[in-house]
Amino acid sequence: MSQLSAIPPTITVVPTDDPTALPLGLPDAGLSYAAVAVDVPLAHLDRPFDYRVPSAMLEEVVPGCRVKVRFAGRLRDGFVLEVRDHTDHDRVQPLERVVSPEPVLTPTVAGLVRAVADHWAGSFADVVRLAVPPRHATTEKAEPRQRKLPTADELRARVGEHGPGPFAPGVGGPALLAALGRGESPRAAWQPVPCAAEAGDWAYGFALAAAATAASGRGSLLIVPDVTDLARLTAACTEVLGADTFVSLHSDLGPSARYRAFLAAVRGQVRVVIGTRAAAFAPVTDLGLVALWDDGDDLYAEPRAPYPHTREVLALRASREQAGALFGSYARTAEVADLVARDWLRTVTPPREVFRRLAPRPRIASDDERALDRDPAARAARLPRDVFAVMRAGLAAGPVLVQVPRAGYLSSLVCRTCRTPVHCPRCSSPVSVPEPRVVRCTWAGHPVTGWECPECGDRHWRAPVVGAARTAEELGKAFPQVAVRRSSGERRLDLVEDEPALVVATPGAEPRAAHGYAAAVLLDASLLLQRMDLRAAEEALRRWWNATALVRPGTAGGTAIAVGPPESPTLQAFLRQDPVGTAERELGERQAAGFPPAARMVAVEGPSATVAEVVDAVLAETLPPDAAAPTVLGPGPVAAPAHSEDDWVRTSLTVPAAQGAGLVTRVRTVLATRTAYKAEGTVRVRVDPISIS
DNA sequence: ATTCGGACGGCC
């Protein structure tokens, strides 16, 4: 050791009679300490840390700015949460540098980030990554685009000109717009009519709601599942609000465009933000409305830890910021039904008779052998005669949509004769066909050989439905004079013209028709209904009603026909055209089964030994008074992440919804204790996962 | 007396 370092550090003596003096002789410059949310991955370090603000940085250090700090000896990124004149710590380090003085993490969003982290048993650092896009220095320094914003009077005039649009026939619809315009914060579960007419134009409705909110001097946040819906919403907002009034935030934007849109919002240059799930955290000042389209779409489940769901993020946000909420969809999820049952949302939908008159006429066609058409080409395409008739009639009036299952859904099998789904003889799991001629069970990967149908004894199986390519080919033969167009996955059409054509599309990739389809044929019914998922029925209805929404209203002859077993309750629900009642029943079933949203479920996933340790530790935590011990489900096998060497399992803990926060806190405590103790093995925790098994 | 390494505690 050198001579120099042996000399003790200089100690500055502070006169004790000076009340403004700070300990350790630090210069008092008023606001000299910053509480920083440091980007550390460890659960037990998930809290703010204080740093001294060197006087040279005093100007730039503001709440919400990005900084670099020394933490455990290393440089790390962080956000300043608060600037204060004191600290409770005696060994504070100085801030290393200010990355940017731009206050990108507003106090409101910081509060939301904390709340989201707490709700999903995650850390602030994980959630803030979802909320604030990476900095782009050039964009930050560039001159912002000049925008001409309409005044409140102009906005009121526009809202008046447009009228209530798709809310027109609605019970409570016009009142909703009026309340938003008065600066109130109504919350609605909006059920527009699934049809290609104004009554079904959700994007127009969203734009009108944003305009009414803007007229009250407040901002709006409008969220949709994907870029296709975003394009539609962009068009509607441009028409109703004007192109200067809003920005669009989504993950397809490059770093520069993304940061530019974000800055326009955080700087208050725009008060309306539209986008996909990451935009749910966008810093809209004085938020008056959050709107969410089609909350059942699984794109709303964030794939990164802590796996928050956009619907709950927005619900949390509307509550925290006293904003209105508009959750719109053609189908209705059990979760929205739950929010309605708890009177957090009120249903807004046209009167029953208006709804039924405007909606395309729903029909179902049996898919059993006897119902097939006699026409040999139709027979080859496996088309029931009712479907053949609907297609023929529809083609006389315009394009006909044919919804077929996505390729991924084909990888299941049924008995050739009685259509009983094939299950693994060893562990009863469903089977999949990962590649041609290879049949494995989905849980354990057992190769399936020597299968025999438990119902009829047949030894042969087949794919239950043909895919898009085969369907298109067969339809071409059945309708030789008609153009057959395809839209799926990568090769996707946006719009088809009015000429008669058969448009074969996978769910979610259906192009819109310029004036609506004459008819829709939903061919994937039986396959969707065979899925062993808790949400199979809900998801099937969501897809059918989303496809139905592209068809002309029933008053203009529109028809939607689903092919499947007529006795299926889900097909019957389709026929009944009652998304609200259907979701209420679904919620009732979830309640009876003790599943979310009626209960809170925390799934712990990882190598079996680690999962067992974590679950045991959670169960060993002391329960709050009156709280019951959780119900334990599992462990059951679950897919391991790509690079894991171990097999993974999942164990789920379930408690009544009211005790959910307590359970999540206990889980979080266990995770924090484990990282502090450096326990071996990591787990993944999912609160209310969308797939339950 | 000095150096090395592994375990452990704290991170502002």
Place this chain on the structure above:
DNA sequence: GCCGTCCGAATT
């Protein structure tokens, strides 16, 4: 997770 410190064993 990573760094710094502390303590015991090995090395001179």
